[in-house]
Amino acid sequence: VHAFIPIGIVHSTLQSLEQCPLQESEEAPEAWVEIFPEFIAACKEIHHGAHLILLTWLHQADRRVLVTHPRNDPTTPLTGVFMTRSPDRPNPIGIHIVTVLDIQNNRFLVSNLEVLNETPILDIKPVIHPLLNL
Amino acid sequence: VHAFIPIGIVHSTLQSLEQCPLQESEEAPEAWVEIFPEFIAACKEIHHGAHLILLTWLHQADRRVLVTHPRNDPTTPLTGVFMTRSPDRPNPIGIHIVTVLDIQNNRFLVSNLEVLNETPILDIKPVIHPLLNL
Numbered sequence: 001v002h003a004f005i006p007i008g009i010v011h012s013t014l015q016s017l018e019q020c021p022l023q024e025s026e027e028a029p030e031a032w033v034e035i036f037p038e039f040i041a042a043c044k045e046i047h048h049g050a051h052l053i054l055l056t057w058l059h060q061a062d063r064r065v066l067v068t069h070p071r072n073d074p075t076t077p078l079t080g081v082f083m084t085r086s087p088d089r090p091n092p093i094g095i096h097i098v099t100v101l102d103i104q105n106n107r108f109l110v111s112n113l114e115v116l117n118e119t120p121i122l123d124i125k126p127v128i129h130p131l132l133n134l
Numbered sequence: 135v136h137a138f139i140p141i142g143i144v145h146s147t148l149q150s151l152e153q154c155p156l157q158e159s160e161e162a163p164e165a166w167v168e169i170f171p172e173f174i175a176a177c178k179e180i181h182h183g184a185h186l187i188l189l190t191w192l193h194q195a196d197r198r199v200l201v202t203h204p205r206n207d208p209t210t211p212l213t214g215v216f217m218t219r220s221p222d223r224p225n226p227i228g229i230h231i232v233t234v235l236d237i238q239n240n241r242f243l244v245s246n247l248e249v250l251n252e253t254p255i256l257d258i259k260p261v262i263h264p265l266l267n268l
Binding site: 002003004005006007039041042043044045046050052053055057059066067077078079080081082083084085089090091093095120122123124125126128 | 136137138139140141173175176177178179180184186187189191193200201211212213214215216217218219223224225227229254256257258259260262
C-alpha cells in the first residue's frame with residue numbers, strides 16, 4: 001500500500017456532487033488552490049497565465065465501482081470505469097487542465113475546476129504544450 | 135493520509151533509471167500492462183487502438199525533492215517541481231498517453247511507456263479526444 005500526502009486543498013463554491021457539471025461542460029467555476037506551507041517551494045516559477053495539470057483525490061468517490069453507464073445514462077452500454085471519466089473508480093484521481101488567473105501568497109486562482117470544495121490536491125504539473133495538453 | 139491500491143503493474147524492458155529517456159524523447163519502448171484480477175472488470179470496453187491515459191506511481195522517485203533544474207541541466211533555473219515533469223516530487227504520479235497495441239487475457243501491450251519495470255499502475259482513463267489528449 002502506498003500513501004499520498006495532500007500538497008494542498010481546493011476552495012470552491014461547488015459544495016455537493018449535485019452541483020458538479022458533467023465532463024464535457026465548460027461551465028465549471030473558478031476555484032482557489034491553497035498550497036500547504038511545506039510545499040510552497042515546489043511552486044517556484046508558477047506564474048499568472050501558466051497552464052497546469054492538477055491531480056486531485058476525488059474524496060467523495062465510491063472506490064468499489066468497477067463498471068458504470070457513461071454519463072449516468074442508463075441507455076449507454078455498461079463500461080469499465082477505466083474507459084470512462086467517472087469519479088467512481090478504485091483510485092479516484094482527478095486530472096484537471098487549468099490556467100492560473102491570480103496568485104496571492106500561498107494560493108492561486110484557477111479557471112474551470114470541476115471538483116468539490118475541500119478536495120485534496122496530490123500533484124501539479126505544467127502543461128508542456130497548451131494545445132496538446134501534454 | 136490517503137492510500138491507494140495498485141490496480142496493475144508494468145512489465146518493461148526499462149530496468150534502471152539510467153535507461154529512461156527524457157520527457158521529450160519519443161523513444162520509450164512498448165510495455166505490457168498487467169491488470170490484477172480483481173480489477174479486470176474495470177477494463178471492459180478497452181480495445182485494440184484505444185488511446186489511454188495511464189497514471190502510475192513512480193516508485194523509485196525521491197519524494198523529498200521540491201526544486202530542481204529542469205532536464206537535469208545545471209544551467210537551467212532552479213524551478214519548483216510542480217512546474218517540471220521531474221519524477222522526483224511529493225506524490226510521484228506519472229501521466230502517460232499510450233495506445234493499446236495488443237490485448238492478451240489480463241494484460242495489454244501499449245506504445246511508448248517511459249516507466250521502469252514493476253511500476254505500479256494507479257488508474258487508467260480514456261483519452262477523450264486523441265489530438266487534445268483530454
